Every structure is written in structure tokens, then in C-alpha cells.
Amino acid sequence: MTPQHTTAAAVAVGDPVLQTVGVTKSFSGVRALEGVDFELRAGEIHTLVGENGAGKSTLIKVLTGVYTPDGGEVRYAGETVHFRRPADAQHAGISTIYQEVNLVPLLSVARNIFLGREPRRFGLIDVGAMNKRARELMAELGIDIDVTAELGRLGLGSQQMVALARAMSVDSRVVIMDEPTSSLESAEVETLFRVARGLRDRGVGLVFVSHRLDELWELCDRVTILRDGQWVHTGPMAQTTRLELVSKMLGRDVDEVRAGGATEFGASHRQSGEPALVVSGLDVANRLHGVDLTVHPGEVVGLAGLLGSGRSETVKAVYGALKARSGEVSVAGRKVRTGSVRGALASGVALLSEDRKAEGIVPDLSVRDNIALAVLPRMSRAGVVSEARIDALVDTFMKRLRIKASSPDQKVRELSGGNQQKVLIARWLATEPTVFLLDEPTRGIDVGAKAEVQALIDELAEQGLAVVLISSEMDELVEGADRIVVLHDGHVQAELDSTDLSSSELLAALAGDRAADPQAPIETEGQHA
């Protein structure tokens, strides 16, 4: 049963082929897209840029029929369309290539290219013709792959090529590539780009998403920037500088932030004595390349960086949740065994993880039980838990962190996001950590709770805790941290003192310009703008 290709009207090169007009999408009350306008023209490569949570993936899923928009419309070849399933978009001629290859690993390359549209003879699949056509397609793409080989045996790069070949073989009008390069070697990236340009020259419209910024200037014609679910900017890539791109992505002028005082963070903290946390040469395969980090007691060190720069990976590796290939971590002068969460916990490291739903909170347990979870072993004697001691501890923390719950027995799922976050912070504080790693502690909570969490972080540092703060919000880093360590591609790009930080310095460092690193020789060849 061959899928029917709906033959939409032909689109001339340069005319819009795929558009969204005022598209809105919410998930359980949270706006993921707010009236987004996006326009892809035939014969262009258009990049979609935005930080985590900006709405990129949601927009792509709307374009490809995975999500149905709540409001606004999607236009394809000038007509309003309503894709209900991914197959609808595909049959219309919109192909998507995902970060993880979405093909069938146990089938051959040729089978994967033609699945659902196999050439036939007398009603049966003509394997010979299928392999021949697959070989021709590969030759056309300039890819040397045995089309009879099982797909799963090929490298990821080759698998991506097969996905592209499939997209080409269905005569797609639009090809959407969602971070296709994140797992490719540079030679493979070259091939991918060559093929992508070839498609563009044939009048196909391509959407390209990557968090490797350099690639955008190399490949793309136009850029659309999203932030917080809203459209921010669309323009030709060649006329957009790196600095401009990054500042529009992150959304705030640093000087403006400093003047405004947008957060509850107070003044800088005194740092005293021996460092509480020393990380040196931390190396995680493909993610981190020799990260150094030092935090003193009473100091808040901000970790900045764009998506994929290695911020979360750094704290996870310190916490032992990611296996480090090499490098040392020591807490209060004592070496910690890397790659062991138990080891890290025992030496006083706590991690408030980025995704509190998946990694932290137990929604159906009470506030009390959620707070007590991490300290249960300590609160029990011979396996029997001392209820009185737990009650006392929970009471202390609920007061100290001003957790708003009807009683300690209320289920955590019934609390607001901010209060859930405080419950998690209380859980970790109960373990009396020396070093507290906070990964996006204020994401997804309302303004009031945000301010309270920020004030709390300040307070904790003043009490002598060493804090590592990851945040995508510039204001939080500039105001909340005493020093900012900027990561780029898994290494430390710059270390900046937040008290005399200029906006251009931080943005340049975030964008990965070496010029911003005071220790590095000034050179501008890295600037593609």
C-alpha cells in the first residue's frame, strides 16, 4: 500500500513553502508557543535558534504533525493544513531527520530507504530493483555504503545519510533536520552539508537546528530566533553577528540587567579559607574536555554556557552521576572517588537536578517523606526510623525555607512548582552538604517563588555553603554569582568576575569567541560574523 502523495501546488524558489501563522501551543496550562510566525521558503536553509525551552522542538513537532496547535495555523504550499499524525506531514512531502536516527536498525539500508514504497513486480517486492535504486541514490549523494548491509551495523553518520537518502527518495518539498550533527564526526558533517546544499539547490526548503553555532553560518541562509515560546527575530544569516544572535537568544542586555536589579540576589559574598570544591581536568567522553572549577565556602560560582556546552554534564560528573574518564574532584581538601554518587554524597556534595520531575520529586509522597528521603539512613537506628527526629527536622526546614503546605503530610504533587523546588532544596540541605550544585533551580517556577529561591541561595552562601549555580538566565548569573565560569564545547572558555562584567564580555564568551578569554591571545579568526 503505497502512501499517496498529495500533490500540493508547486512552489517557486524563494516563495514560502511552509509557514506558521500565530501558532499557539500549551501543555497543561504552560505556554510552549505563543503566537509564533515562521516562514520557510523553497530553496533555502533556514535555522531555528533558541535556548532550552524556547519552543524550537515544539514548533518542529507542530510542523511535522506530532502536535496539533491550539491556535493559529500551519500553511503548506500556500494552503492551510491540519496534520493529525506524522504520517500526514510525511505524505504531504515534509520529511524529518531526527537527532536519534528513526529507522529500523535490523533491516537493510535499501529496505529502510524504501520502507512503505518498495518497488514491485507482479505485486511482490522486487528486491533486485530496490537494491539497484538504492545504490543509484547513494551514488547520487556521493555516499559509499553497501545498501544490503544491516542498517544497525553502520556508524551513526552513515545512518543519518540513509535517513537523508530516504527523505530525498520521497521527493520531499521540505526537509527538517533536528540536531542532525550532534553525533557526527566532522567528515560526516561535511557530507551531510553537501547533501543539504544539493537539496536546497533543487528547490527544497530545509529547516536546520543545531547548537553548534559555527555550523549555522557555514550552512544556513536565514535564521529565526525563538525565546520563551515567542518569535524574536528573523533575518539573513550573513547579516547577523554572533553577538547579536546570542544576545537575542538569551534576551537581555547585561548592562540593563545590572541597572534594573531584576533578581532577589544580594551583594557578593565573602569567600574565606580553603576551597570547598576543587575540580581539575574533568573529562567525560565526548562531553567535557578537561574542566577546571574551584569554589570557596560562602561563594556562588555561576556556570554559564549555551545548550550543549557541558554545564549540566559538569555538575553531574562532580556528583558522580556521569562517569568521568579522567580528572580529579576534591571536597574540603579530600579527594572524592569520581563516578560514584554514594561517594559524592558521603563527602558532602548535593545536586539539585535540572529536571525535578524526572530526577527528584516523588509526587505521591508527602512533603515530610520527600524531605526525609535522603536522610533516612542517618535518621534510623538498626533499620528503625526515628519518627520524632524526622518530624523535628521537617519542621525546621519547612519554617526555614517557608514551604507553603497545608501540613507536612500534604502530597508534594499538590504544591506549586516553587514549593516543590523548596522541598527538594530542603531534602538536600538536610544532608548537610558542603557543596551544593544547583542546576537551573528557578526554571519553570512562578515569579514570586523564583525570588524566594534566589534569596534562599544567597542566604545559604552567606552561611558558608559553597554553591555552583547553573542558569540560562543572564540576570541570575550576573547578579547571583560572584564569579562566572563560561563553558563552551565542554571546556572552560572564560572565567569572569561578575562585579565588573561587561555585557559584551559575557556574550562574547558565551558565543565562544576566544577574544573574550583574557588569558588567550586576541585573535579574530574564530569570528564568522
Next chain:
Amino acid sequence: MSTTTADPATSNAPEAALANRARFASLVQRQGALAIFVVVVAVASVSFDTFASRGNLTGIAVQASFLAMLALGMTFVIMTGGIDLSVGSVFALGGVLAAWGSQHGTLVAFVLPLAVCGAIGLVQGLVIARGGLPPFIVTLAGLLFARGLLLLLSDEGATTYKVPRGSSFRELAQGELLGVPYPVILVVVFFAIGALVLHRTSYGASVLAIGGQEDAADLMGLPVQRTKVLTYVASALLAGFGGVMIASYTSSGVTILGVGTELEAIAAVVLGGTLLTGGAGTVLGTLVGVLLLQVIKNVINQVGSLDSDWQSVVSGTILLLVVTLQRFLTRVERR
């Protein structure tokens, strides 16, 4: 066949050696049951002069033909990554319905069981595909339902319907063509069609794709739900047809048949090299698996001193050995 990829080739000699080893491992993995089968048959032929006799071999083939029908359907089900626990009961139900139906004419003996069994498969398939419920539970319910229906029809198994003397229905499993019993011919034809369907039709391609990576199959626009429904219908129809065959063979609707037969069918499929997680396997492998199980039974019967209960003990041990070997070889293959 060159296996070069776009990756820059590293040193060639060890690469080739590894590829050879992988190919050998893959061969053994897919044909492991065949190797064991050949060995068992050879040993049995030498040890017992009665084994290789035409009568005994024909007997094995006919005995195996009923399980073969169930296993053929099960192969497709497992290939999609599912499981069908209902086939043993459906098989027995098909037999009882066929025997009862034969009293009202040969046509009824065919149509009635296939209609009822097909309906059971359709419901199971719809619930699994549309409702997204786990096949294990759905077909477990089907197992109980079909067995219950059978007991209701036969006064809790007390009534055994007989195929009337002289009914042409008996010919189906008792007749022969050029000395080859019809059941054996039917199995050969069905398996040949099965192989063609799996490897040469878009339905077969969908089956393999769903078992290999269901999300990908969906994103590629393959008819995932329809394929699953069809697969469970086919499985139930084949089980029902197996029942029709055995009713013709025994000239009656034996009510105690088919208990645990679904597990035997699964064992045969896995022995035949189909991945229990789906996505890869062959129809012919399943046939070898079925024959292997049947030969083991036969050999143990030949050893007069051994209790027939040893059949299951030996079959179980071989199954365990084969799957362990498969897992080990998969590891070698993937390095």
C-alpha cells in the same frame, strides 16, 4: 559484498577478520536450530534403525504439522514484537467446532471454526493495536475466553463430537497425494506463502519494521495498527486451521488438546532464530524449530526405557541452550 561505510576505513586485516567472525556468528545464530536438528537426526538414524524408516518420518511430519500451523502465526506475531498466548486454546476450540460442524457438512466444518477463531483474533488485534494494551495480557484473556467457550460447547469437556463416518472432511488430514499426507503438503504450501509474505510484501516489511523500531515505523508512515490487527487475525486463523486439521486427523473434537501448546509454538519460533523482541527472523527457521521439537519427542519415544515426560525436560534444556548460544553469538556479532 563490500561492507565499506562512509567512515574512513581503519586498518583492514583485523577488520576483515572481525567481519568474518561476525558473519559466522550470525549464520550460526540464524541456523543454529538447523545444525542441532541435523545432528539429532543423524544420531537418531544411526542409533535406531526404526527412526529413518519411511513410516516413522512420515509420522513425525504429520505430528509436527499441527504445531507448525500455530508456530507460523506465532512467527509473525513475535516478529512484530508481540506474543500470542491464546493460540493453544484457539487451536482446541477450532478442533471442537470443526468436529461439531462436520456433522452439518464439510463446508461448515471449515467455515465455522475459521469464522469464530478469526473473530477472536480480530478482537485481540484491535484491542492491542488500537487500545495499545500489552499483547501478553490481551491474549492471556483470549486464552481463557477460548478455553471457556470450548468447555461450554462440550459440557465441560464431557461431550466429544465425532466426525461422521464417511464424511469427506476426514480426507483433509487423513488423505494423501502421491504418498505424501495432505497435512504435510499443507504445511509446505503455507510456509512457502508465509516466507513470501514476510520478505516480499509491504505487509511483511511493515511487520519487520514494527518489530525492529515501532516508533520509526510510525514516523515513516507505515500502517502500524492495521499490520498488527492483521497479524493477530492471521495467528488466530492459523491456530483455528490447525484445530480443523487435528479434528479431521482424529475424526473427533478432542477437548483436552492445546494446553500449553502456545508455549511450544513460542519455543519453536525462538529455536528457529526469531528474536523474541521482534524485527528479525525467518519463517523457515520456525519450521526447523517445530521439526526439532517433534524429532526430540520421537527419539525419546524410541528409547523404550525412557518415560515420555522426558520429552519436555530435553526440549526445555535444548531451548535454554539455544537461546543462551544466540545471546552469546549476538554479543560476538556486535563486538
